[in-house]
Amino acid sequence: MASPFKTRTDPPSFSVGRSLKLGSFHIGSSMTDLLTSAVWNRLLIVDLGAAAWPVSLLTALRYLLSPLTLWAGYQSDTHPILGSRRVIYVWLGRLLMLLSLPLLPLSLVALGYDVHSSAGWSLAILSFLLYGIGTLISGAPYLALVHDSAPYERRGQVIAIVQTLLVASFAFGGFLYGRILPGWEPARFRQLVFFAMIGAALFWVISVWGEERRLPAQIDPEEETPPSFRETFSHIWADVRLRRYALFLGASAFFAFMQDAMLEPFGGDVFGMSVGETTRFNAYWGTGVLLAMLATAYATRHWRPEHQVGTTAWGLGLLATPLLLLGLASALGMEGVLRPILVAFGVGFGIFTVGGVALLMAMNRESQAASYLALWSVVQLVSRGAGIAMGGVIRDAALFLTQDFGHAYAALFIIEALGLYLCIILLSRVDVFGFVSEHRAPLSAADLIAATAD
Numbered sequence: 001m002a003s004p005f006k007t008r009t010d011p012p013s014f015s016v017g018r019s020l021k022l023g024s025f026h027i028g029s030s031m032t033d034l035l036t037s038a039v040w041n042r043l044l045i046v047d048l049g050a051a052a053w054p055v056s057l058l059t060a061l062r063y064l065l066s067p068l069t070l071w072a073g074y075q076s077d078t079h080p081i082l083g084s085r086r087v088i089y090v091w092l093g094r095l096l097m098l099l100s101l102p103l104l105p106l107s108l109v110a111l112g113y114d115v116h117s118s119a120g121w122s123l124a125i126l127s128f129l130l131y132g133i134g135t136l137i138s139g140a141p142y143l144a145l146v147h148d149s150a151p152y153e154r155r156g157q158v159i160a161i162v163q164t165l166l167v168a169s170f171a172f173g174g175f176l177y178g179r180i181l182p183g184w185e186p187a188r189f190r191q192l193v194f195f196a197m198i199g200a201a202l203f204w205v206i207s208v209w210g211e212e213r214r215l216p217a218q219i220d221p222e223e224e225t226p227p228s229f230r231e232t233f234s235h236i237w238a239d240v241r242l243r244r245y246a247l248f249l250g251a252s253a254f255f256a257f258m259q260d261a262m263l264e265p266f267g268g269d270v271f272g273m274s275v276g277e278t279t280r281f282n283a284y285w286g287t288g289v290l291l292a293m294l295a296t297a298y299a300t301r302h303w304r305p306e307h308q309v310g311t312t313a314w315g316l317g318l319l320a321t322p323l324l325l326l327g328l329a330s331a332l333g334m335e336g337v338l339r340p341i342l343v344a345f346g347v348g349f350g351i352f353t354v355g356g357v358a359l360l361m362a363m364n365r366e367s368q369a370a371s372y373l374a375l376w377s378v379v380q381l382v383s384r385g386a387g388i389a390m391g392g393v394i395r396d397a398a399l400f401l402t403q404d405f406g407h408a409y410a411a412l413f414i415i416e417a418l419g420l421y422l423c424i425i426l427l428s429r430v431d432v433f434g435f436v437s438e439h440r441a442p443l444s445a446a447d448l449i450a451a452t453a454d
Helices: 016-023 025-047 052-059 068-078 087-100 103-113 118-148 152-180 186-208 229-237 240-256 263-271 275-279 281-299 305-332 335-362 366-402 405-428 432-439 445-452
Strands: none
Touching (some): 016 025, 016 152, 016 186, 025 052, 025 103, 025 118, 025 152, 025 263, 025 275, 025 281, 068 118, 087 118, 087 186, 103 118, 152 186, 152 275, 152 305, 229 240, 229 366, 240 366, 263 405, 281 335, 305 405, 305 432, 335 432, 366 405
């Protein structure tokens, strides 16, 4: 078996098998993320009666700390550890995430006795802090590892495969977790946490083992030393096309995830659903995401990343419309239409995801991939965290004004939908093709053959 730190010397070439192996990393990620973003928050808000705003703020903590990923991306590009530029940063981060998880059941036990327990909230804060730091240290190096695994013209396909596995595992995990934990039982939640830790660790190790690739120097040939941290990101930010892309990226992440921590509490507050039923919400919309991603990835499999602008715009529109319907269902108490609306929401999210992640591969320079991807990750994560936190604030504020759960959640979903329509306008102002034509060499005949081969 190859050493995890031994870099590959063969030139990058697209391989479905390698892409699936790298994508299995996200199976482990979903096993832990479901605990923090779907199960823990639902139990605390609905079953233990906590206010939504502190829970959504804790859920968003890792996103609000995301400037740390700038450092991780820059270090990954310029400072190898034990001969590894990618894998070792991934493992360091994931180890912190695993260490954080046993604190979750301890926090719920303490908060179960007293929802205002300082010990319970302290354990929760420490858990989410460790989890967030671990996610941020490993995120950009993992994306760079995926970036390095294939030539430019096939990176859209690679990232689509990787993201499809992420969504598929969320859909399957939602069903599985709903069966393991149908209701609030401290002992069963503790068992679920340790099950997730073991499964995640196995998938993370298997995924990245032996996948690191030796690349050409990560700085321009004429430069004797790498640019400083400040010089690297100042140069990126100086390009107006990248600033407009960052604005679009931030806005789309903010509005696309406003419901993230509120979807399960919505089912419990408005329709009185159990923990198991609301946990399966992830499976409903995740199924829509999965089907849409598979279909979109297949239909656009020969497209270069910069050709996915239209795909992204259509995805935003198809993501916003079901949210309007979800707001209507909430206001009118229409439980019967929830599942098809959630599936439709997932379809839009899937199309948007295929287009959006392909653009991440287009809007960077080859020599500084981890630094660019780290910056885009920061923009996304900070905005996503702010959106998640704002979702809780809007829910609480609307509930205070209306004294009605249905109207409170309706306000959240409708505001989110309007914001996503606005993002289509922001995307139209980004010159993706201009940036790519300046920073990517034209395809050779051999490249064209490789790009269109199945």
